[in-house]
Amino acid sequence: MNIKEFAGINSVYEKPNGEKMTHEELYTKVVNGIGLDTCATFMPVSIEELRDALEEDPHLNTISIKKWDDMHNIFRPYFHRIGVNTLSLSNTVCTLKQAARMLVAREYPETSAGEKEKTAV
DSSP: OOOHHTTTTOTTTTTTSOOOOOOHHHHHHHHHHHOOHHHTTTTOOOHHHHHHHHHHTOOOSSSOOHHHHHTHHHHHHGGGGTTTEEEEEEEEHHHHHHHHHHHHHHOOOHHHHHHHHHEEE
16 A cells, blocks of 8 residues: 555545545554654654754755755665555655654644744735
């Protein structure tokens, strides 16, 4: 099974009812399936660095892609817990980046609330 099959969507992100699932919804579902605390152990930088990076870029592209990519092989086995055995490097990075956003929101709710206000304007 691949990530989209796990999430119950087709190749163009459609749910069975025809609604589109967002990228954030998809990877939140994956993170929740694996477990946020499990994902946390594979962050390529500290929580403080993640918080600072999110203040600059919500896509976390200020953190070297190599750091995210380097987590692929050691994080990959955890996808088997949710039945996902077909996985791309991109799936791993997107899962970790979504977990990073969720971790920062959990650990620094005041920062996350401010970021939501900034993006809503």
